[in-house]
Structure formats: structure tokens, C-alpha cells
Amino acid sequence: MHPPASRPRRRRGRSRPAVATALTAAALLALDAAAGPATAAAPAADRQAPATSRPHRTTQPPTPTTPAPTPTASAPAPAPAPTGAAWSGGFAGYGSETWRRAWGVAGSGSWGGGDLTEAAETGVRGGAALRVRYGARSSAPSCTDCADTGGGQFSTDLRSLGLADLATGRTLDLRYRVRFPAGHDWGKAGKLPGLYGGPIGEASGGNHGGWSTRFMWRGRNGVPDNGEVYVYTPAGEGYGVDSGLGSWTWPADDRWHTVEQLVDRTTGDVTVWFDGRQVHSAPGVVAGIGSIPFGGIFFSTFYGGHEAAWGPASVQYAYFADFSLSAGVQH
Template sequence: MQVTYGAGSSSNSCTDCPNPGGGQFYTDLTTLGLGNLARGRTLDLKYAVRFPAGRDWGKAGKLPGLYGGKIGEESGGNHGDGWSTRYMWRGAKGSPDNGEVYLYTPTNSGPTGYGVDEGLGDWHFQADDRWHTVEQLVDRTTGDITVWYDGRQVHHATGTASGIGSLPFGGVLFSTFYGGHDTSWGPATAQHAWFADFSLSTGVQH
């Protein structure tokens, strides 16, 4: 899949953005007949992403991850019966491409209610026009989250995804955009990214 992010674009809720950008949709494991994965203790999501060389990272942005619970209740300002473990790239520590897990749970969604920055800068997303794999394993029982980048473990958090044990895995939250909620987050010119090879498993895949 190729995704286009328009110049100055941000999330779908942006009211002053001159162009649209990114996109979002959900998979539903139960609807797909994969209730065994939905009810499991652990779920591992792996996919490949490619950013072109010279990418304008803007301030920050979202990338796909796992979610669970009720659709529509796993992100900013509304997360009573849902959770999500999307990734973000974020400008910080003198670098525009820091990786992190952007966490929402019913009991842990940050001081503002708009997400927890987990592992900021533990890895960097590469903009070199090559494919790179990113993989996350979430344990609903313990709340542990582990991340691998190109098969190398780059992040492990123990118990940070609290309060999700009773909320089954929903599947993939394909969510990618710059932002944030206003045009200041977006790129100066239109940007692109490519995604491929999404796979789910009850165990580590690399």
C-alpha cells in the first residue's frame, strides 16, 4: 500500500489543514473468523514499511499497531473500553525520526488523556527508500509490550499496558498520519510511505 500525506496535512480532525493525508481503518479478528486470536493471551503484529530518502518528518506522526476492545474507544480522548499500541515517529532528542509506542489503555493514557509515549528514541525509523520490518508483541495478561526493528529487540516494557486483560484483541489498527490535530504537524510538501507484508501470530515471528 502506498499512503500519501498532503502538504500541511494532519489527522482527520484537523480543521485548518490545506490538504488531506494518511488514512485509517480497522481489521476485526472475530468478524474474520479468527476468534482464537482475538481471545488469546498474546498477539504479535509484524509488517514492513518503507520511507523515501529525504523524507520530511514534520513534528510527529502515527503508524499502524494493534488494538483491542470496542472500535472507536482506543485513541485520543475516548478510551474507556478500548486500547491501542500504535507506533509514532516523533521529533525529539535532536532527531526527527525517533520511534515509540503510542499507548492508550483504559487505565493508562497519559496526563492529558492523549496517549503515553513508550520508549521514545529506543529506535529510529529509517528513511532510506528500503524496506524495514517492525514487530510488536502484546501480552494482555501481563501488560508487557515488546518491539523489534529489523529483527532486533529495541524496546520492552513490563506491565505498561495495564487494564487490557478483559478486552480481547481486535486486530490491526491501520492508522497513519502526521499529528497532532493541526497543520503545524504536517510536512511542507506532499510525502509518501509504503506498507506491506502484514502478519499476525500468537508468538514472535522474526
């Protein structure tokens, strides 16, 4: 007969692994809930020739679409700063001296301040977007038959931000988010922010001592919201050059969309991504700018052209947020 099996003795002073694991997980969940989502602190009119790919994905879920030009009621947590960004800026405190320093706003070349306002907005860094008002039949400030104003413009200076290495670098990448309310009236065409180089005031219009690569929307072949890059270089005369017209469109769906452009000063190449998908590549389109340093962001948006016929039939709005710069692609 076998002797009765003895019961193993329990050692005192040791916790059970399962209990410890559960307690640890609960504690971590509690800490995560208390911490919440992180947010990042917000750190000349030109002449236009007469006007005669759809996005791959969106970065935000749908929000209610209403005619009223008000910020969305709810949205996901603020997006983190793009990986590799050398500089990023939002619009909390827009117009203040602190905001101007954080953006490196140049002392000249600005206009339209009354149509650019800060708007509370969830889902963007700093909790604020820039709302731009475009008056009915408005155009550039050079318009002589416009009954209302619309849009605005300012330039940033990389060197004043301590980013001389970006100014003299081979490539510069600009990324930002834009939202057009549902039912947006596109008029004939209009400008959107891009990059520039050279003296402020000489990156557009008839004086081309510098260069610029602003985005545009332009109606063509029955499509009112074609995207393109509108290029000025010192080699150009008069009007700018359309690059990639219709390679993508700007959806008026009241959702945030991300647009990005990379300019190579050495080769003159410009590459565009919309919602993370490459939609346009233009080898050598800004050739000859290698000796002109990057200036920074050319925040320029208005309808036109420079005549009332370019503008919308009624007051329109657009929203901008989450600007960032990098020496390389950010998406």
C-alpha cells in the same frame, strides 16, 4: 610365469553412477528454474500532546534513491510468509470487496481512503504495496487549519476472519514492512499501524473504552525520526502515553524495514523488534487490558496531532507491505 590378467567383463543394462548423478542434478536444476519463486496470495483520529539504536540490519539490498515517490525498480524475490503466522495479508486488489473480506476490515472507523492507493512493488507478497500520501501541512481529519488531507485509517476484526482464538489469546504479535523514501520530511510527529482491543472508536482519542499500541515517529532532541509505541488504555485520560521514545529510529533510506510488536494482555507487556533485533521492552505498559480481547490491526497513519503545524512542508509518501499476525513472535 603368471597367467595373463583377464579383462573384467562389462555388465550390460546398468548405467554409470556418475552419469546418472549428473543427469539427475541437471533435471532438478531445470525444474527449479521453471518453477520460479513462490508468491503468497493476498488474502478516530486522536488528540496529541504538543511535541516539545539504530537498525541492526535490513531485509533488502539497496535500491536507487530518487526524490520521486515511485516504487523501486527492482528487488529480490518476494519474502515468504513468516513462520507460524496465523494470518497474513498484502495489498493486491486493495479496496475491493475481496480484499476487504480477506483482511476482515470493520465497517466503521475508516477514513482517508483517497490518500491510500495500491502500488505495484517487486519484492513484496502479491506484488503490491499500500502507498500512503500525506499532503503538505496535513494532519488528522479533525484538523481545522489544514489545507490538504493526508494519511488514513481502518481497523480489522479478528472474529470476522474466523480467528476468535487469537482474539481471546494471551498474546498477539503484529509484523509488517514499511519503506520511507530518501529525504522524507518527518514534520513534528506521526502515527503508524499497531494493535488494538475493545470497541472500534474507543481505542484512541479522548474515549478510552478500549486500548491501542500504535507505533509513532516523533522529533526529539534534534532527531526527527525517533520510534516509539503510543499507548492508550482505559485507565488513561486525554492524550496517550509515549513508550520507548528513541529506542530506535525509522530510516528514510528507500529500503524495506520490518517492524514487529508483541502485546501480552495478561501482564500488559509490550515488546518491539526492528529488523529482527529487539529494540524496546515495556513491562506492564498496557496493564489492565486482560479482560479486553484483541480486536486486530489498527491501521492508522497520519501526521499529528491535529493541527497543520504537525505536518510536512510538502507532499510525502510511505509504503506498507506484508502484514501478518501470530500468537507468538514471528521473526
